[in-house]
Amino acid sequence: MTLADLPNLLVGPFVEFGFMRRALAGCLALSLSAPPLGVFLMLRRMSLMSEAMSHAILPGAAAGFLVAGLSLPAMTLGGLVAGLAVALAAGFVTRSTVLKEDASLAAFYLISLAGGVFLVSLRGSQIDLLHILFGTVLALDDDALTLLGGISSLTLVALAALYRPLVIECVDPLFLRTVGRVGGPVHSAFLALVVINLVGGFQALGTLLAVGLMLLPAIAARFWAADLSGLIPVSMLISMLASVTGLLVSYHAGIRLPTGPAIVLAAGALYLVSMLIGPRGGLLRRLVRRRHLEA
Amino acid sequence: MSAIRFRGLTLGYDRHPAVHHLDGTVATGDLLALVGPNGAGKSTLLKGIVGEVGALDGAIETGTKAVAYLPQAAEIDRSFPVSVLDLAAMGLWRPFGAWASLKRHRQRLLDALAAVGLTGFEDRPIGTLSGGQFQRALFARLILQDAQLILLDEPFTGIDERTTADLLALIRGWHAEGRTVIAALHDLHQVRAHFPSTLVLARRPIAWGPTAEVLTPPVLARALALSEAWDEAAAICRHEVGPTAAHDHHGHDHAHSHSHAGHGAAP
Numbered sequence: 001m002t003l004a005d006l007p008n009l010l011v012g013p014f015v016e017f018g019f020m021r022r023a024l025a026g027c028l029a030l031s032l033s034a035p036p037l038g039v040f041l042m043l044r045r046m047s048l049m050s051e052a053m054s055h056a057i058l059p060g061a062a063a064g065f066l067v068a069g070l071s072l073p074a075m076t077l078g079g080l081v082a083g084l085a086v087a088l089a090a091g092f093v094t095r096s097t098v099l100k101e102d103a104s105l106a107a108f109y110l111i112s113l114a115g116g117v118f119l120v121s122l123r124g125s126q127i128d129l130l131h132i133l134f135g136t137v138l139a140l141d142d143d144a145l146t147l148l149g150g151i152s153s154l155t156l157v158a159l160a161a162l163y164r165p166l167v168i169e170c171v172d173p174l175f176l177r178t179v180g181r182v183g184g185p186v187h188s189a190f191l192a193l194v195v196i197n198l199v200g201g202f203q204a205l206g207t208l209l210a211v212g213l214m215l216l217p218a219i220a221a222r223f224w225a226a227d228l229s230g231l232i233p234v235s236m237l238i239s240m241l242a243s244v245t246g247l248l249v250s251y252h253a254g255i256r257l258p259t260g261p262a263i264v265l266a267a268g269a270l271y272l273v274s275m276l277i278g279p280r281g282g283l284l285r286r287l288v289r290r291r292h293l294e295a
Numbered sequence: 296m297s298a299i300r301f302r303g304l305t306l307g308y309d310r311h312p313a314v315h316h317l318d319g320t321v322a323t324g325d326l327l328a329l330v331g332p333n334g335a336g337k338s339t340l341l342k343g344i345v346g347e348v349g350a351l352d353g354a355i356e357t358g359t360k361a362v363a364y365l366p367q368a369a370e371i372d373r374s375f376p377v378s379v380l381d382l383a384a385m386g387l388w389r390p391f392g393a394w395a396s397l398k399r400h401r402q403r404l405l406d407a408l409a410a411v412g413l414t415g416f417e418d419r420p421i422g423t424l425s426g427g428q429f430q431r432a433l434f435a436r437l438i439l440q441d442a443q444l445i446l447l448d449e450p451f452t453g454i455d456e457r458t459t460a461d462l463l464a465l466i467r468g469w470h471a472e473g474r475t476v477i478a479a480l481h482d483l484h485q486v487r488a489h490f491p492s493t494l495v496l497a498r499r500p501i502a503w504g505p506t507a508e509v510l511t512p513p514v515l516a517r518a519l520a521l522s523e524a525w526d527e528a529a530a531i532c533r534h535e536v537g538p539t540a541a542h543d544h545h546g547h548d549h550a551h552s553h554s555h556a557g558h559g560a561a562p
Contacts, residue, residue: 043375164393168385171421172371178345178364179388179440226420227376 013251020247022140026204027243027263029148030213033155034197035235038218039228040190044170047215049102052109053191054198054211056086058116061132061207066123070131072143076199079207083195086112091191116207135206135260137247144203151200155193162186167228205260212264213239220271223278238274242267298323298444298475299344303353305532306336306343312351312532313339315499321477323358323443326470328490328506329479331518335496337479338367341446344477361389363442365433367449367479373422379432380417383407386439407435412461427458434462445469447478451485463489483510497521 060082064074201210246263297320
């Protein structure tokens with residue numbers, strides 16, 4: 001392998017195979033919309049909550065699968081309904097009982113995960129279960145691509161519209177409550193966007209890993225940027241880089257490396273690298289003690 | 296004209312009253328200190344005015360919807376990466392909402408930061424401010440809220456003398472502009488020096504009127520003596536609403552109702 005082979009290695013698979021181009025397009029669409037949501041989730045200390053919500057999608061998708069087999073509309077609709085229902089139910093339990101939100105979400109997502117696996121096993125095979133859990137990024141059809149592009153566009157427009165109240169709601173929810181009534185609706189709209197993106201991610205990466213492209217790039221971006229104007233673009237870039245890397249590695253790997261996990265692993269590797277060498281609080285920066293300033 | 300009217304107001308948690316049968320009016324333009332021991336219901340009363348705590352009984356009538364409120368322990372996430380200017384700019388939420396551009400109003404934001412002595416801090420993340428600087432930034436936000444009714448819950452707790460003096464000057468400025476300010480405070484010297492009227496609260500109102508008449512040793516002793524205990528087995532309150540109600544049941548001192556009624560009538 002020489003340097004001359006490099007373009008062929010990097011671009012060749014996408015030029016040669018339609019399914020690689022589709023996978024790339026789907027992942028890039030997801031990379032534009034999911035990581036900004038991840039940034040807000042991370043800053044609001046809701047990272048684990050999004051993980052829980054991604055599991056909550058499973059029984060809905062499984063119900064869709066039971067009714068209509070591996071059909072995109074049925075499974076998407078089922079996932080959306082189940083995800084939104086669990087988000088609302090967890091919020092309701094938090095407000096009306098002694099449980100904190102993390103505890104009520106944990107309860108709901110464990111029930112959902114077990115219930116979902118049970119539902120899929122009622123009719124499907126092990127392969128179907130694997131498809132639902134880990135996605136089929138190399139088999140995205142036109143409908144799936146349209147869905148991912150639509151979700152991405154909707155998310156970016158909605159985030160732009162909600163940006164200011166969302167930031168205020170994150171920093172000082174009490175203040176937003178005293179000056180207006182938008183706090184609750186903004187929070188709900190944000191959760192809805194998270195669910196929609198998880199359902200989109202589920203097409204590519206499966207229910208277990210859908211949250212991977214949402215959270216890992218956002219967490220990694222924390223080591224490169226300090227404020228939202230930096231965090232959001234950096235997280236998008238990291239997510240795109242992870243998508244391309246994951247697709248190429250799984251294509252070129254000698255062993256059979258499933259593509260969805262390869263993408264999330266690539267995002268994970270970027271996170272580890274960021275943690276080591278990131279200029280904002282990375283480990284290496286901490287080891288080097290720089291001279292302090294005068295004031 | 297009154298900024299706020301309390302009518303037989305009882306506020307509390309789980310049916311246990313934290314503010315018990317409060318009647319009276321706060322005149323527009325008043326600078327009122329709320330005084331009382333811990334657990335007296337000062338914070339609860341302010342939360343009740345902004346609607347954070349619902350009334351168990353009675354009602355609060357406020358003339359204006361635009362209330363600026365500075366809570367005691369703000370729920371503010373100081374690790375969230377926003378700048379001091381962004382924090383202050385939140386004060387413009389009412390007129391500008393979610394979408395209007397603030398670009399052309401940058402000077403107004405900078406002026407508010409200058410008024411609290413934070414010139415040059417506009418781009419600092421809020422997480423890097425000291426306690427006093429952060430309180431100054433919150434006062435800049437209060438300035439930008441431009442509200443006719445301003446509620447401050449122990450605004451000077453843990454704040455050094457110089458910052459306190461600066462912020463007190465701001466409060467006097469608001470008073471001079473005719474805004475209504477209500478502040479829960481512990482420092483009685485501060486109250487005597489800067490606040491023309493005072494409400495002494497110990498769950499129920501103990502005394503309400505001009506500060507010099509109200510902050511007397513017997514009144515303060517009575518406020519302190521009132522138990523802070525939360526009686527799990529407390530009987531259901533049979534207090535009758537209305538001017539002819541039997542106040543004796545609660546041991547109310549009728550003198551206070553006269554003094555605050557007179558106060559409420561003042562311009």
